[in-house]
Amino acid sequence: MTTATKPRVLDHPARDEIRLEAVLHALSDAVRLRIVSDLARAEGAELSCSFFELPVTKSTRTHHFRVLRESGVIEQVYRGTAKLNALRRADLDTLFPGLLDSVLTAADAQTTREAD
Amino acid sequence: MTTATKPRVLDHPARDEIRLEAVLHALSDAVRLRIVSDLARAEGAELSCSFFELPVTKSTRTHHFRVLRESGVIEQVYRGTAKLNALRRADLDTLFPGLLDSVLTAADAQTTREAD
Numbered sequence: 001m002t003t004a005t006k007p008r009v010l011d012h013p014a015r016d017e018i019r020l021e022a023v024l025h026a027l028s029d030a031v032r033l034r035i036v037s038d039l040a041r042a043e044g045a046e047l048s049c050s051f052f053e054l055p056v057t058k059s060t061r062t063h064h065f066r067v068l069r070e071s072g073v074i075e076q077v078y079r080g081t082a083k084l085n086a087l088r089r090a091d092l093d094t095l096f097p098g099l100l101d102s103v104l105t106a107a108d109a110q111t112t113r114e115a116d
Numbered sequence: 117m118t119t120a121t122k123p124r125v126l127d128h129p130a131r132d133e134i135r136l137e138a139v140l141h142a143l144s145d146a147v148r149l150r151i152v153s154d155l156a157r158a159e160g161a162e163l164s165c166s167f168f169e170l171p172v173t174k175s176t177r178t179h180h181f182r183v184l185r186e187s188g189v190i191e192q193v194y195r196g197t198a199k200l201n202a203l204r205r206a207d208l209d210t211l212f213p214g215l216l217d218s219v220l221t222a223a224d225a226q227t228t229r230e231a232d
Contacts, residue, residue, distance in 0.1 A: 095226070096221075099222045102215045102218040106136050
C-alpha cells in the first residue's frame with residue numbers, strides 16, 4: 001500500500017478573511033515594505049524569496065515572508081524547495097481600494113526624503 | 117524664590133521625524149483605527165480622550181492615545197487635566213499623500229462588510 005505524499009501547500013487567508021489591521025501590521029516594517037515594493041514593481045511576476053536583497057538573516061527573511069503571507073498581502077507557492085511570491089493585488093485592491101498604492105507611494109516618498 | 121511650574125507639554129515628533137512604519141503600526145489596531153476615524157469625522161475639532169466610546173479600560177485607552185501621539189498621527193494638548201486630541205492631517209497628507217484617506221476608506225469598507 002502506498003501513501004501519496006500531500007503536495008506542499010502553504011496556508012493563506014481567503015479574501016474574506018483578510019483584515020485591515022493585519023495588513024497594516026504586515027506593512028509596518030521597513031523590510032516588509034521593501035519586499036512589497038519590489039513585488040509591486042515586478043507587476044505580477046513571481047519572485048523567489050532569495051531574489052530579494054535584504055539586510056537580514058535567512059530566518060528573519062522567512063519570518064517576514066510568513067507575516068506577509070498570513071496577513072493576506074502575498075501569495076506563496078512552492079516550486080521544488082523554493083517559494084515563489086506574488087502580491088495579492090486583486091484581493092487587496094478589492095477589499096481596500098487605493099490602500100496598497102498609497103502605502104507604496106508613501107514608502108517611496110520616505111525613501112526619497114531619506115536620500116536627501 | 118519661586119519656581120515657575122513648567123506647563124504640561126506632551127512630546128510629539130516633528131514632521132520630519134514621522135516614519136511610515138510607525139504610522140502604519142499605530143493604525144494597525146482596531147481601537148486606534150476607531151479613534152482615528154472619529155477624529156477624521158470631527159474635521160479638525162479637538163476631542164477629549166473621554167469623548168470616545170471605546171470597549172477598553174481607561175489605562176488601555178491612554179496607551180492607545182500615546183501610541184497615536186508618539187507615531188505622529190495625532191496631536192494632544194492639555195486643557196486642565198484633560199487632553200484634547202486632533203488628527204495631524206496636514207503633516208500626514210504632506211508626508212504620505214492619500215494614505216490617511218485610503219486607510220479610513222478601508223476601515224469603513226471593512227466595518228460595512230462585517231455588518232452584513
